[in-house]
Amino acid sequence: MAFAKEAGHGNLPNGKFSPVIYSKQVQLAFRKSTVVGEITNSDYFGEISNQGDTVRIIKEPEISVSQYKRGTQITAQDLDDEDFSLTVDKSNYYAFKMDDIEEAQSHVNFMDLATNRAAYRLADQYDQEVLGYMCGYSQGSLHSSAGTINTSSSGDHAVSTASDGSSGIAGAERLASMSLDATDFSNITGDSAGNAIPVENLLGGVTSLSTASCTPMAIVNRMNRLLNQQQVDTQDRWLVIDPVFMEVLGDEHSKLVNADFAEASVKNGLVLNNLAGFKVYVSSNLPSVGTGPGTNATLNSTNFGVIVAGHGSSVATAEQLSKTETYRDPDSFADIVRGMHLYGRKILRPEAIVTARYNLK
Numbered sequence: 001m002a003f004a005k006e007a008g009h010g011n012l013p014n015g016k017f018s019p020v021i022y023s024k025q026v027q028l029a030f031r032k033s034t035v036v037g038e039i040t041n042s043d044y045f046g047e048i049s050n051q052g053d054t055v056r057i058i059k060e061p062e063i064s065v066s067q068y069k070r071g072t073q074i075t076a077q078d079l080d081d082e083d084f085s086l087t088v089d090k091s092n093y094y095a096f097k098m099d100d101i102e103e104a105q106s107h108v109n110f111m112d113l114a115t116n117r118a119a120y121r122l123a124d125q126y127d128q129e130v131l132g133y134m135c136g137y138s139q140g141s142l143h144s145s146a147g148t149i150n151t152s153s154s155g156d157h158a159v160s161t162a163s164d165g166s167s168g169i170a171g172a173e174r175l176a177s178m179s180l181d182a183t184d185f186s187n188i189t190g191d192s193a194g195n196a197i198p199v200e201n202l203l204g205g206v207t208s209l210s211t212a213s214c215t216p217m218a219i220v221n222r223m224n225r226l227l228n229q230q231q232v233d234t235q236d237r238w239l240v241i242d243p244v245f246m247e248v249l250g251d252e253h254s255k256l257v258n259a260d261f262a263e264a265s266v267k268n269g270l271v272l273n274n275l276a277g278f279k280v281y282v283s284s285n286l287p288s289v290g291t292g293p294g295t296n297a298t299l300n301s302t303n304f305g306v307i308v309a310g311h312g313s314s315v316a317t318a319e320q321l322s323k324t325e326t327y328r329d330p331d332s333f334a335d336i337v338r339g340m341h342l343y344g345r346k347i348l349r350p351e352a353i354v355t356a357r358y359n360l361k
Contacts, residue, residue: 032124032127032283032284032285033268033269033281033282033283033284034123034124034126034127034268034269034283034285035127035131035240035268035269035281035283035285036126036127036130036131036317037268037317038238038268038269038270038281039238039240039281039310039312039315040130040312040315040316040317040345041312041313041314041315041316041317041348042316042317042318043316044057044086044316044318053087053088053089053320053344054085054086054087054088054155055085055086055318056083056084056085057083057084057085057086057316057346057348058081058082058083059080059082059083059084059158061079061080061081061082062080063077064077083156084155084156084157084158084346085155085156085346086155086316086318086344086345086346086348087154087155087344087346088318088320088342088343088344089154089344090129090342090343090344090345091321091340091341091342091343092122092125092126092142092340092341093338093339093340093341094118094121094122094338094339095336095337095338095339096114096118096336096337096338097329097332097334097335097336097337098110098111098114098334098335098337099332099333099334100333100334100335101333103335111335111337114337115324115337115339118324118337118339119324119339121143122322122339122341123341124143124285125142125143125341126341126343127283127285128143128144128145128146128285129146129345130315130317130345131146131240131283131285131286131287131308132145132146132150132285132286132287133146133150133154133171133345133347134308134310134314134315134345134347134353135171135286135287135306135308135355136149136150136163136165136170136171136172136173136174136179136306136355137149137150137171137287137289137306138150138151138152138171145285145286145287145288145292146286146287146288147287147288147289147290149165149168149171150165150171150172151164151165151166151171151172152165152172153165153172153173154172154173154344154345154346154347155346157173157350158173158346158347158348158349158350159175159350159351161175162174162175162347162350163175163176168194169181169193169194173347173350174347174350174353174355175350175351177226178226178230178350178351178353178354178355179354179355179356179357180197180219180222180223180226180354180355180356180357181193181194181195181196181197181356181357182195182196182197182198183195184197184222185197185214185218185222187214188212188213188214189212194357195301195357196293196301196303196304196357196358196359197213197214197219197356197357197358197359198212198213198214198301198358198359198360198361199213199214199215199216199219199245199248199358199359199360199361200213200214200215200248200360200361201215201216201248201251201252212361213361215252216245216248216249216252217249217252217276219307219356219358220239220249220275220276220278220309221276222356223239223309223354223356224237224276224277224278224309226354227309227310227311227352227354230351230352232310232311232349232351232352233311233313234277236311236312236313237277237278237279237309237310237311237312238278238279238280238281238309238310238311238312239275239278239279239280239281239307239308239309240269240280240281240282240283240286240307240308240309241280241281241282241283241286241307242282242283242284242286242288242293242305242307243282243284244292244293244294244305244360245293245305245307245358246271246282248360268281269281269282269283278309286305286306286307286308287305287306288304288305288306289302289303289304289305289306289357290302290303290304291303292304292305293305293358293359293360294360295359295360301359303359304357304358304359305357305358305359306355306356306357306358307355307356307358308353308354308355308356309353309354309355310352310353310354311349311352311353313348313349313352314347314348314349314350314352314353315345315346315347315348315353316345316346316348317343317344317345317346318343318344318345319341319342319343320342320343320344321340321341321342322339322340322341322342322343323339323340324337324338324339325337325338325339
């Protein structure tokens with residue numbers, strides 16, 4: 001009974017005049033933005049969607065240029081037909097049951113609610129897994145942040161110099177030279193390879209940083225420089241950061257938080273159309289190691305986050321099967337709803353992906 005009463009009050013003693021009403025409006029859980037579809041190359045989707053689980057991708061042959069002098073005997077080079085594979089080898093599913101009596105008596109459509117949530121969970125897991133792979137990390141379990149260096153390659157390496165993940169600096173299929181850590185910034189001293197970059201802002205009238213940190217924009221600019229040195233096209237560059245990095249970036253450049261974007265863009269995680277040549281996305285699905293980047297840390301910390309930048313052609317994704325179906329449960333009066341997602345991903349250009357490990361100072 002919702003209302004209190006005075007002692008000895010005997011009118012409507014059981015309180016049945018005030019029934020409990022269940023609203024037909026359901027409180028929906030928050031959904032994270034997914035960004036993989038915005039930053040990866042889906043050109044090979046059509047070739048793999050109907051049949052087969054692998055696409056062999058032929059690389060552009062390298063051409064040698066030689067000096068010519070009068071009378072030089074010219075020898076034509078043989079063209080190389082090196083290739084590598086994009087394999088569909090990742091799959092996830094869901095399945096739940098709704099009894100006929102529960103469906104008939106329920107005041108809300110639980111089947112629609114559950115189906116909607118299940119589809120989101122498949123998409124979210126896909127986003128987490130692919131972002132982790134791009135950064136060189138893998139998940140310990142489904143729906144968890146990737147936090148372990150990836151040592152499992154998906155097919156052939158796109159380039160022979162790509163890592164196998166054993167060094168702990170770059171995950172499988174990535175380049176160690178495109179994996180920023182504290183040793184890549186000359187003002188940071190006393191640290192060793194593979195450790196996170198301590199990040200802080202120049203606030204309160206401070207004009208220079210200590211020998212143990214750098215600013216968030218210094219990291220963004222270094223990522224940009226590395227891509228430039230690899231001759232990566234300046235068009236279609238993107239940067240994915242986590243909410244912690246976005247906060248310190250906004251503190252450093254407050255004008256960044258004043259940009260207005262269409263609703264559709266915000267839903268896809270896009271927060272800035274141009275920062276040092278990058279489209280900037282915010283995602284909670286990036287790798288996080290230990291307690292993550294939000295832990296104030298000194299040098300040699302084992303707690304950090306990973307951000308990633310690259311070009312739209314650097315990673316390919318292909319979905320072969322994404323379906324939902326309903327069938328009768330043979331053992332009860334109920335409908336079973338199940339869905340499956342089958343996909344593949346492949347780093348095509350490791351020279352066009354750069355990551356940075358960081359934590360707050």
